[in-house]
Amino acid sequence: MSVGPDKICGVVARTRHKMMQVELREAAARGAKFLEVRLDFLSKAVDFKRLQAYKGCPWMATFRRPVDGGRWSGSEAERQMVLRQAIVSGVFDWIDLETDVIENIRRFGPVKRVVSYHNMTETPQNLDEIYDKMLTQDADVYKIAVMPKTADDLQRIVEIQKRASKPTVAFAMGEFGFVTRFTALKFGAPWIYGAFNKERGIAPGLPALHEFRTTYPVRAIGPNTKFFALLGDPVGHSYSPILHNHLFRRLKVDAVYVPFRVPDGQLADATDAMNAVPISGYSVTIPHKEAAALRAKEVDPMVHIVGAANTLQARADGTFLAANTDYPAALESLRTHLDAKALSEGVKPPDFSQLFVLVLGAGGAARAIVAALVRAGSSVTITSRTPERATKLAEQIGGKSCDWQARHSIAQCDILINCTPVGMHPKVDESPVHASFLKPGLVVFDTVYNPEHTLLIRDAESRGCTTISGVDMFVRQAAKQFEIFTGIAPPLEDMRELLRKAMSPLTAAMDTEAEKSGGMGEAGENA
């Protein structure tokens, strides 16, 4: 039987009673079954009666000090008085009491107790001691929220999750700790916290409630759920979690995929630490692709050629197999479009060895694409804003380099491939080449996928070129990763549609709307 009222605890935190009422009502209307009411956010004296009228599900009262990430600026005596009043008010079903004050406040009636420990700056070395002491205190649920600084901090939190002998919600905060909010559920945490309104800045790394609907299927997380993660820095705006979690749901795979922001140089420590879960596989992105190749015990041949991996699959002994799915995804995108073009023109599809390709950019994406095309026999020219990177890439992988300023005067070009971020959201009115370069018949492949119709793609279409968008490559590389992770080849068209929907301005607007509170004005709230 579950300990709490629900597996999701929505957090409502506003400075005005009126706005708190609106969000409490709105959250219940949207199906919230358990809400934490952050009384410390209220700028005036708490009026329980004003809130009570809006109760639509079980509530937990929390009234935090700044040292625990709260906003209460009055005295500690006053704070404890408000906590006692909350308990006897008959308004709340749960109360959150910090481990150093819980013994001052007696259990009363049916109100259940969370004993909590917060550390907003670190994960103390004596965390196990702190937790063991908490377990002796009179509570129904034990909560630990700490700030991780090292991979070892994450591992210690996971170990606490695993050894919890009483209902415990223990996690590390921030983007580095994000994954542990979810692993807590795997190891039996009664609930996960989610902000009704993420814009309120309630706690570092706190996900938004609506993300549990759009992105993370937390209700399905159980002891057998496998974990996958996107390891990179930054990872916040990636569409990979939406894509992979959707596929897990659709194909009935008991797994979840979460972003894991790991600073440069810490891939090995982070993956070692998370073997405690374990994490079954990673998508790897900037700046870790080279480190991922080195980290693996076994690498697929494409990783060898490219010198970088975008996929790590964990094996039972804790070692990793590295793969590069950008390489085959790019080649497949090109092959599919070249074949379709030839078919429509009634000619024989060209062999890669007949083609002259100009690659813009010399970073990770360019590396995989140049390697694929050089191996396929194409004549590749690389040009990069930083000339040394293009020269180095050509020396290491093949092809030749040319000066960035000379990119428009290249003599022969059948395919132009943009491997720079130029044109990517939000700078959507930029293109890496002048439109006059785009002649009819040229194949233009823009690896940028957000937006799908970049200025380069639009210019190319209007000038009679064949175009390939980054969406096609992105979906193919993700599909190949998914197949490595699960052994299942997912439906590409379904993924394309989902990605387009997730990127559409309409969906983004709906998400922003979901984070607002019932559409009421915010003016003056923090005044």
Ligand code: NAP
């Ligand atoms: P990266 O390793 O950081 O390399 C970026 C390259 O673009 C570098 O050569 C960089 O030159 C150049 N560049 C950056 N800003 C520029 C500018 N304003 N003008 C000219 N050149 C510029 O990144 P990456 O991993 O290769 O990714 C590059 C892009 O490829 C991403 O933004 C993404 O849109 C796309 N991508 C798509 C997929 C897909 O599946 N569709 C997969 C991977 C990547 P400097 O060295 O001078 O900075």
